Amino acid sequence: MTDLARRHHNLPWFSLLVFFVTAVACAKPGVVGQLRYKNQAPVWRVNDRRDVAKKPGEYRFYAIRDRFEAVVVRPLEDALNVSEPRRAKDINSLGEAPDSTWFTNRMGLRQLSLREVARGPNRGDGPDLSAPLVILKSKGGGSAIGFVAEDVTGTRYILKFDHLKQPIIETATDVVVQRILWACGYNVPENSVIYLGRDRLAVTERSTIRDAIGKRPLTESDVDEVLTRVPGRADGRFRVLASKYLPGVPVGGISPVGVREDDVNDTIRHEDRRVLRGLYVFFSWLQYTDVKSGNTLDMWVEDAERPGRHYVMHYLLDFGKSLGAFGPLHGRIYDGHAYNFDFMYDFLSLFTLGLWQRPWEGTPDPGLPGLSPLDAEHFDPGAWKPHWPYSPFRHMDEYDGYWAAKIVMSFTPAHIRVAVEQGRFDHARAVEHLTRVLVQRQRRIGEYWFRRVNPLDGFALGEREGRVRLCFDDLLLRHGLADRTSGRYAATSFNFSGKSLGWRADVRPGIGTAATGNEQGHAYTACVDGFSLAENNHGYTIVRLDTWRGDRRLLPVEVHIARHPISGVARIIGIHRR
Amino acid sequence: MACKKTSCRWLYCLGLVVGLAGMARVAGANEPIEVRTTKPRPAEVPVKAHEETDVEPAARIPDQESDEDLDRAPLPQEASGILIERDRSRHVWLAIPRAMLFVPRWALEVPIAVSRYTLWAYEHYDVKDRFKQVFFNQDETLGLYPSAFLETGFGYNVGARFVWTEFFGKGESIRARAGYGGRSERVFEAKLSSGRIFDDRILIGTVVDYEDSGRARFFGIGNSDLVTFDRDLTPVAAPFDETAVATRFAREDVRVELLVQARLSELLAVRTSSAFRHSSFGRSTDLRGDDGLHTVYDTGLLVGHDPGLDSLYGEVELACDTRRVSYSHLPEPVPSRGHRIDAWIGYQRGLAGDPSRFVRFGAEAQRYFDLWRGDRVLVLRARFEGVVGGLDRIPFVDFPALGGPYVLRGYPRDRFRDRHAGLLTAEYNYPIQHWATGYIFAEAGRVWRRFGDLNLDDNRLGFGAGMQFSTMESFLARLLVASSIDGGIEFSLSFDPIFGARKRAGRTQ
Known part of the structure; x- marks a missing residue:
């Protein structure tokens, strides 16, 4: 059983049997599926900013109920319903996620500069410290100690401190992960690591604190007392994570299933959203295991360009316990390997009497301030687990994983390094170490997910004198994850009704067919040419690309091509991975 | 032709008609926006070969779009551009298992709905916080709340607890509890602890308690095997006759204890404890299959049984814990590693008609061996405890005893008693979860009458397994399933760590 199937262990066995039988029965070489695309350019932006005039109701995170649902109810219901896997629905005809209130294409399709990654979503350098920050109240929720404060410009920030025994870890981790997730395309708050002296924190008559007694006025001595519980620095200052208040009105977290009934733009069930399913890959890369709706936030915002119109923006929050920080902070060394209640691991651990070396054991502690045990050797991208099952992850498939892995792999080591530097670690060696680990984990992700599908991508089309040329990259080869001599491809073409057009070409990467002239090309690129588009249906042609990796034949990729109805220019209108 | 079946041809024809109609609609009514711009790639991203040719990449996305563009953009569910869906008809026969599972599916809805809304209500209405609001003050330092738990083999205990902490803000506390049922018929207990009032290194505490137990157990005095008592025989003359019979008796204890503990260094601590105890004994009315102590043993020979005990006990204990x-x-x-060594010596003297007069002494050494990764740990323990005094000066409940959830597990509590008790333990701990540790163990021990008789014959051997639950900082509970070479299975759930310090003052194990 594959790792993916293992992770989806609750998939009913008979469904697997059904798919196996039907796959064997229907797998006829040389045919194309029945999926057809509209003759239009791929959609890169969707309109999910229609006016939501009334503030949506607050979605409250019920930790126990949500976990009961995720652990017991939904797997049981899926099994009894004999649910079939279903592909993500928030994607365009190329299998990419268009820009929306959930996601903005950044790394991957729009490459970011190092400067952009370094800055992330931040518009400034954190709070204006020319005058003391006025504490409004003590921070509620979460385990970190902190305050809500306002700077001289009236901008509000949540100030979070590190744990006394584990300095640097939480503040640095938060900013590193925030920068990377933003670069991946998600909405995140503006977070920065700053250093504050005690004189930069002020209390007014508006300041309140909620402690065991309840809500009461905050005093200077309360602030002093709080600061005794956080690590100070040699120069007397404190290291603080400043997280800027998000614009708009909070309306609770993102439900892991279903939609917001009172949001007209929320039309795709959340478990069917690729941008949520794909988080599995990003979170596994960054060891972000505290996955729950409580760590997400929907904001009802007014459209800056069109005053009076409102819509809901979707954010990810609280990244401080990623990168393995749950180990040193809470003793959860199984972070990323097992659920908090993981019956299989608990059962095996109980009855093997400790003789079984569990997958996470032996993860080395780097011994550098601000870093937690995290490595690539103990990382299995297909077997990674958050602390609790999360419904979108249960529904994710290899196509979601492939989509996310492409984005992960688009980060160069320089991109990763510049994001890590924003954590403001005390030691350069910490930056070096974490960058190296993230690059290694990145490659594991690419190797795993690019082998789950046929990883042909980067399709490009050209036409000269009625002869069409189709070029594509083999991502496993492009990223050096497979032997460059191992791939070969066969292309066949079909018309709209699925009838063969009688053309076939065999090609190897970096060589191309005799007519392509790809000899100067990269070793991971292959081109097929010399074929003609169908004569009817605006030239609707499907090029089926079969890939052999050694002797293993992968499921094909179908490239749908049609002529523009007006200009007649041939273009790719859809890509379907079987 | 890929598919020669007639049905397939029909589907293709239908698809063709629908597809043509769809494309005609697309071409006419929904004219796509042509995009020509691509964003330049940063220098560190390699340029693909075909970017140098005349081919156009498929994934070209616009840099910026105007609000008008946004208004014209498709809705999220329309982004896929799919004209004809994939054929899913081949999965129609899944309707068979779905139909078969229909009834169990809906039958489960009821318990699921009940569980779902119970959990929802628990969190939505903050039941935990409301419980605290009802039974505690705002800062949760003063509370009176009900308690109920199940003690295996003894039944339910219900009662109430009172707690008042931090009245000087130094960790001090007053705690009291009253319970009914379970191991004790009635129990009342009040504790006062100084916390950090005097110093971080000095702790003073006092305990006053009353316990009425109707089914305490007594198996005679000695290391003998259990026998069935023949009612025609004369009562057993313990302690001179070592015949062991499972019996029960009733007892009532009132105890006042004063404890002073001083930490001499990071590793070394000294503890002095003194206690006054009043005990009286009677007939059990809840024998649970055992015999009554008074029918088996000659209670006239059991020191302290009649008319009871009123005694003072003082003890000094030294502990080194690494x-x-x-x-x-x-x-x-x-x-994972280190050792703990305890040694203690105490003296008990009776008041009024109580004949008690003996010295209690003992030592326990524990050694922890980190076998692997800090959480596969072998624990070895050696323990010896003795009393020095005449048999007519040692109350029958004050002999060192073995059996129960802490010493010689696998045997009932207080199964063996005599002047000297020795025990060897080997326990292996291994990880299950960060909050649960598994363990297996074997223990060998026995009791002796005279020090010169000390030998390793007739050792009792207990063995078993269990789980220990803890947070990162503190012990929570221990679950035990144990047996012995003499048979029987013992279950217990204990709330004191087995390898921690034991309190003896005023207690009978």
Whole structure:
């Protein structure tokens, strides 16, 4: 059983049997599926900013109920319903996620500069410290100690401190992960690591604190007392994570299933959203295991360009316990390997009497301030687990994983390094170490997910004198994850009704067919040419690309091509991975 | 032709018609926007070969779009551009298992709905917080709340607890509890602890308690095997006759204890404890299959049984504790390495008609071996305890005893008693979860009458397994399933760590 199937262990066995039988029965070489695309350019932006005039109701995170649902109810219901896997629905005809209130294409399709990654979503350098920050109240929720404060410009920030025994870890981790997730395309708050002296924190008559007694006025001595519980620095200052208040009105977290009934733009069930399913890959890369709706936030915002119109923006929050920080902070060394209640691991651990070396054991502690045990050797991208099952992850498939892995792999080591530097670690060696680990984990992700599908991508089309040329990259080869001599491809073409057009070409990467002239090309690129588009249906042609990796034949990729109805220019209108 | 079946041809024809109609609509009514711009790639991203040719990449996305563009953009569910869906008809026969599972599916809805809304209500209405609001003050330092728990083999205990902490803000506390049922018929207990009032290194505490137990157990005095008592025989003359019979008796204890503990260094602590105890004994009315003590044993020979005990006890204990975890991510209540050595000596003297007069002494050594990664740990323990005094000066409940959830597990509590008790333990701890540790153990021990008789013959051997639950900082509970070479299975759930310090003052194990 594959790792993916293992992770989806609750998939009913008979469904697997059904798919196996039907796959064997229907797998006829040389045919194309029945999926057809509209003759239009791929959609890169969707309109999910229609006016939501009334503030949506607050979605409250019920930790126990949500976990009961995720652990017991939904797997049981899926099994009894004999649910079939279903592909993500928030994607365009190329299998990419268009820009929306959930996601903005950044790394991957729009490459970011190092400067952009370094800055992330931040518009400034954190709070204006020319005058003391006025504490409004003590921070509620979460385990970190902190305050809500306002700077001289009236901008509000949540100030979070590190744990006394584990300095640097939480503040640095938060900013590193925030920068990377933003670069991946998600909405995140503006977070920065700053250093504050005690004189930069002020209390007014508006300041309140909620402690065991309840809500009461905050005093200077309360602030002093709080600061005794956080690590100070040699120069007397404190290291603080400043997280800027998000614009708009909070309306609770993102439900892991279903939609917001009172949001007209929320039309795709959340478990069917690729941008949520794909988080599995990003979170596994960054060891972000505290996955729950409580760590997400929907904001009802007014459209800056069109005053009076409102819509809901979707954010990810609280990244401080990623990168393995749950180990040193809470003793959860199984972070990323097992659920908090993981019956299989608990059962095996109980009855093997400790003789079984569990997958996470032996993860080395780097011994550098601000870093937690995290490595690539103990990382299995297909077997990674958050602390609790999360419904979108249960529904994710290899196509979601492939989509996310492409984005992960688009980060160069320089991109990763510049994001890590924003954590403001005390030691350069910490930056070096974490960058190296993230690059290694990145490659594991690419190797795993690019082998789950046929990883042909980067399709490009050209036409000269009625002869069409189709070029594509083999991502496993492009990223050096497979032997460059191992791939070969066969292309066949079909018309709209699925009838063969009688053309076939065999090609190897970096060589191309005799007519392509790809000899100067990269070793991971292959081109097929010399074929003609169908004569009817605006030239609707499907090029089926079969890939052999050694002797293993992968499921094909179908490239749908049609002529523009007006200009007649041939273009790719859809890509379907079987 | 890929598919020669007639049905397939029909589907293709239908698809063709629908597809043509769809494309005609697309071409006419929904004219796509042509995009020509691509964003330049940064220098560190390699340029693909075909970017140098005349081919156009498929994935070209616009840099910026105007609000008008946004208004014209498709809705999220329309982004896929799919004209004809994939054929899913081949999965129609899944309707068969779905139909078969229809009834169980809906039958489960009821318990699921009940569970779902119960959990929802628990959190939505903050039941936990409301419980605290009802039974505690705002800062949760003063509370009176009900308690109920199940003690295996003894039944339910229900009662109430009172707690008042931090009245000087130094960790001091007053705690009291009253309970009914379970191991004790009635129990009342009040504790006062100084916390950090005097110093971080000095702790003073006092305990006053009353316990009425109707089914305490007595198996005679000695190391003998259990026998069935023949009612025609004369009563057993313990302690001179070592015949062991499972009996029960009733007892009532009132105890006042004063404890002073001083930490001399990081590793070394001294503890002095003194206690006054009043005990009276009677007939059990809840024998649970055992015999009554009074029918089996000659109670006239059991020191202290009639008319009871009123005694003072004082003890000094020295403890050296170097136990620690190998790695910071491991829970502190499950040490990886180090040792703990305790030695104690105490003296008990009776008041009024109580004949008690004896010296109690003992030592316990524990050694922890980190076998692997700090959480596969072998614990070895050797324990010896003795009393020095005449048999007519040692109350029958004050002999060192073995059996129960702490010493010689696998045997009932207080199964063996005599002047000297020795025990060897080997326990292996291994990790299950960060909050649960598994263990297996074997223990050998026995009791002796005279020190010169000390030998390793007739050792009793207990063995078993269990789980220990803890947070990162503190011990929570221990679950035990144990047996012995003499048979029987013992279950217990204990709330004191087995390898921690034991309190003896005023207690009978």
